[in-house]
Amino acid sequence: MSAPAPAMLSLIGNTPLVELTRFDTGPCRLFLKLENANPAGSIKDRVGRSLIEAAERDGKLKPGGTIVEATAGNTGLGLALVAAAKGYKLILVIPDKMALEKIAHLRAMGAEIRMTRSDVGKGHPEYYQDMALKLASEIPGAIYVNQFSNPANPEAHETTTGPEIWEQMNHDVDAVICGVGSGGTLTGLGRFFAKHSPKTKMVLADPKGSILADLVNTGKHGPAGSWAIEGIGEDFVPDVCDLSFTNEAITIDDGESLRTARDLLQKEGILGGSSTGTLLATALRWCRKQTEPKRVVTFVCDTGNKYLSKQYSDFWMAEQGFLPRNSRGDLTDLIS
Numbered sequence: 517m518s519a520p521a522p523a524m525l526s527l528i529g530n531t532p533l534v535e536l537t538r539f540d541t542g543p544c545r546l547f548l549k550l551e552n553a554n555p556a557g558s559i560k561d562r563v564g565r566s567l568i569e570a571a572e573r574d575g576k577l578k579p580g581g582t583i584v585e586a587t588a589g590n591t592g593l594g595l596a597l598v599a600a601a602k603g604y605k606l607i608l609v610i611p612d613k614m615a616l617e618k619i620a621h622l623r624a625m626g627a628e629i630r631m632t633r634s635d636v637g638k639g640h641p642e643y644y645q646d647m648a649l650k651l652a653s654e655i656p657g658a659i660y661v662n663q664f665s666n667p668a669n670p671e672a673h674e675t676t677t678g679p680e681i682w683e684q685m686n687h688d689v690d691a692v693i694c695g696v697g698s699g700g701t702l703t704g705l706g707r708f709f710a711k712h713s714p715k716t717k718m719v720l721a722d723p724k725g726s727i728l729a730d731l732v733n734t735g736k737h738g739p740a741g742s743w744a745i746e747g748i749g750e751d752f753v754p755d756v757c758d759l760s761f762t763n764e765a766i767t768i769d770d771g772e773s774l775r776t777a778r779d780l781l782q783k784e785g786i787l788g789g790s791s792t793g794t795l796l797a798t799a800l801r802w803c804r805k806q807t808e809p810k811r812v813v814t815f816v817c818d819t820g821n822k823y824l825s826k827q828y829s830d831f832w833m834a835e836q837g838f839l840p841r842n843s844r845g846d847l848t849d850l851i852s
């Protein structure tokens with residue numbers, strides 16, 4: 517028997533859905549599912565719980581066991597929340613380019629951090645995913661959860677996010693817009709809506725530089741570029757990602773994504789992360805080109821707290837070329 521889970525875990529999921537009222541959404545009604553309201557701050561809390569509970573069910577994870585994952589992102593936070601609550605040890609293998617704030621946050625949640633090189637690729641023993649796999653094989657009773665190929669990842673969305681949206685939208689959803697990091701959200705929701713509401717279109721929101729939008733729209737892709745948006749966009753198609761559910765993909769550049777997230781905070785008071793900007797910008801474009809009224813859902817994937825010194829700083833935005841340098845005159849926001 518694992519330790520009884522604290523009530524905190526019951527706060528994962530059942531997130532609010534709100535309708536946007538101050539954006540031009542053409543003939544459509546646009547709703548945002550507030551995944552930032554999860555206890556560790558993102559849509560990945562659902563996946564942290566699902567990955568751990570699946571490993572418990574399969575008998576792979578025993579009381580007091582060790583979980584290994586390769587991430588410094590929201591999955592790490594979700595896993596850290598659930599691992600702490602259930603008494604498991606969590607080891608995260610993190611490439612050394614990751615922000616110190618993220619590492620400090622994960623450490624504070626009780627995760628053990630193993631830093632590794634960012635400058636090596638798959639197949640190198642110090643590549644973070646190869647290192648996590650090896651580490652898990654060396655520690656007795658440890659498991660490598662690997663969200664990119666673990667079916668418990670999309671399952672979390674098929675069994676929780678999808679049904680919640682369906683109920684909150686009164687069984688009437690024309691389109692769902694989401695991004696792909698691991699593809700868990702898109703695949704899980706794609707499966708749910710294919711079963712319950714075949715009319716619902718899945719639209720991919722993709723940062724410029726990612727290969728996925730081209731793959732969806734043309735079946736081919738060129739070389740991957742780079743992008744500033746965190747958590748979505750890929751240079752490969754993860755094992756768990758089933759793009760066949762996607763009818764259409766829209767590419768958004770970094771500047772438009774980040775400015776749209778800032779607009780969301782100023783117009784509606786919702787503090788979302790960078791991927792939220794990509795999703796909302798995609799949703800707005802999709803809504804405005806419709807000729808009939810549609811009911812559309814997209815996500816605030818994570819809280820914007822950790823982006824205050826980036827997308828919410830006029831100084832940073834101007835330095836990156838995403839806002840004109842004189843947008844606030846003297847660029848004093850960092851010290852005021």
Ligand code: PMP
Pocket residue numbers: 558560589590591695696697698699700701702746747748789791792817818
């Ligand atoms: N937004 C953010 C901020 C994320 O961290 C993630 C997960 N990487 C996603 C969106 C995309 O989720 P998924 O892994 O389900 O594709």
